Amino acid sequence: MSTYVAVALCAISGVSCFIIGALVQQHLSFRKIKSVMVTDPYVYQCRRQIFSSLAMFGRSSEKLTTSAETGHSISGELEPGNSRGFSEGQDPGSVSTFDHFVLWGRTTAQKAISYMTLSVAQNGHPQEKLEHVAGIMKYGFPGMDDIHVYKNFVLSYDRRNRIAHWVCEHVRDECLMSRDQRTLNKPNAYIADTAIPATFSANMRDFKNTDWVGGHMASPQNYKCDSVKFLEAYKFSNIVPINRGLKNHIWFRLENYVREMALEYGSVHVYTGPMFMPQRITFRNWSVRYHVMGMNTVAVPTHFFKIIIREDRFNSELPIMEGYVVPNTYVDKDMDLRSFLSDIRDIEHFAGLKFCDGQQRDQLDLPVRAPSMSDLQND
Structure with missing residues (x-):
């Protein structure tokens, strides 16, 4: 036993x-x-x-x-x-x-x-916030090519064209309402990104004697609350060749609109990236033509897209999305930003990316006509 x-x-x-x-x-x-x-x-x-x-x-x-x-x-x-x-x-x-x-x-x-x-338990605990990829990429990755994570934005880098495929950032109102004194003076030159091999990165010499200037995919004006975030926006991986007139007017107004949305709704998620649009050669033939600059042959996009995502206060199931496409050329500075509204599906088609499903603003705002891609073609 x-x-x-x-x-x-x-x-x-x-x-x-x-x-x-x-x-x-x-x-x-x-x-x-x-x-x-x-x-x-x-x-x-x-x-x-x-x-x-x-x-x-x-x-x-x-x-x-x-x-x-x-x-x-x-x-x-x-x-x-x-x-x-x-x-x-x-x-x-x-x-x-x-x-x-x-x-x-x-x-x-x-x-x-x-x-x-005989005490009553608390109704909740303040949830700890994390600054990492999960918070920034709440609405998913449009693509998974050569991902790089920074303090407040994530980007996918295109080594062949020496620019980013896309940049995703989470713009918050608390950062917009504060100011770090160290961000009063911007750098004199863009900063080399050590995470990108120098062979596949642009440098300041590539921008000399060209018709384009450096534009920010993630605007440093969104991160004046933190000097580290502010300087990260000046890295070459976040820089793309852009027309000077476009940068100083329409693109600047679009960046300001993003900040206004963040202040109104608390925060917004923004996807920004380049596009290389086809042009018609003959009746049935199309071609993708774009400039390259410098010894590193940095590609100059024909268009840029910016997708703004915010949560609807009345419908938490689907976020509200706004998609904008602007040509990389001089555009009349007095044009209404709503004239650049575009269908998210068209942006996905031409950019080769996939964004989350949501309710598009051009379907809610009836007076706004969403232009087709053919309306935005360069001559």
């Missing part, structure tokens, strides 16, 4: 140790993935598949929340309509089984303490 008891105890101990070891290993793996995806956009992009493959007992697919007494989400996800920051939240499936037990223990202890002391 004692032999059977010993064997049973050994079996139970072995199974228990195996389960505990598996739970600890899963917990450590989850922590490692979360620490890596803060700075690695590729891991962040496929995080749901990774968490799903590491799930145990089906628990990781659940969204753990506290009871109605506490009233706040343990998973810490960003609440609908709150576009001011991205909390240190967990995606559905990103909580390990070990964390489930820990959170359950905390919740139970909080209930017990509240009951014994």
Whole structure:
């Protein structure tokens, strides 16, 4: 009889140790993935598949929340309509089984303490904001070519053309309303980006004796609250050749419009990038023609796009999107910005990118006619 008891105890101990070891290993793996995806956009992009493959007992697919007494989400996800920051939240499936037990223990202890002391639990905790790729790329990656993460914007770099494919930034009102004294003086020259090999990057010599000047995809005027963010906007990876007249008038007004939207709605997400539009040669033949400048053959885009995304106060399911396309040439400075409104699907088609689905502003604002791409062709 004692032999059977010993064997049973050994079996139970072995199974228990195996389960505990598996739970600890899963917990450590989850922590490692979360620490890596803060700075690695590729891991962040496929995080749901990774968490799903590491799930145990089906628990990781659940969204753990506290009871109605506490009233706040343990998973810490960003609440609908709150576009001011991205909390240190967990995606559905990103909580390990070990964390489930820990959170359950905390919740139970909080209930017990509240009951014994006859105190009322707080209705919520201020969610901690994180400055990392998850908050900036809330609406997804348009493309995944050569991603580079900076303090307040993310870009995809085109080594062949020596400019960015796209730049995504999260413009917040609190940064626009404050000013760092170190940002009063801008740099005398653009800054070399050490993350980009010098062979595939532009330099100041490429802009000499040309008809174009350096334009910012992510405007440094959006980051006067932080000198580091301000200087990052002057890196060559964020610079693109732009017509001087366009930069000083229409493009400047469009950047100001973005800041006005951020001040009105708290924050906006903005995608900006170059476009190389085809031109008709004959009746059935089209060609993409664009200039290159300097010894590094930096490509000069024919057009630029800017997509502004904000959350609708009355419909939290779909964000409101505005897409603008402007030609890289001199444009009458008195033109209405609404005349550059364009269909998001056309921008996706010609830029080769994919943006999130949302309600377009040109479908809501009936007096505005969204011009077709043919209306914006260069002569």
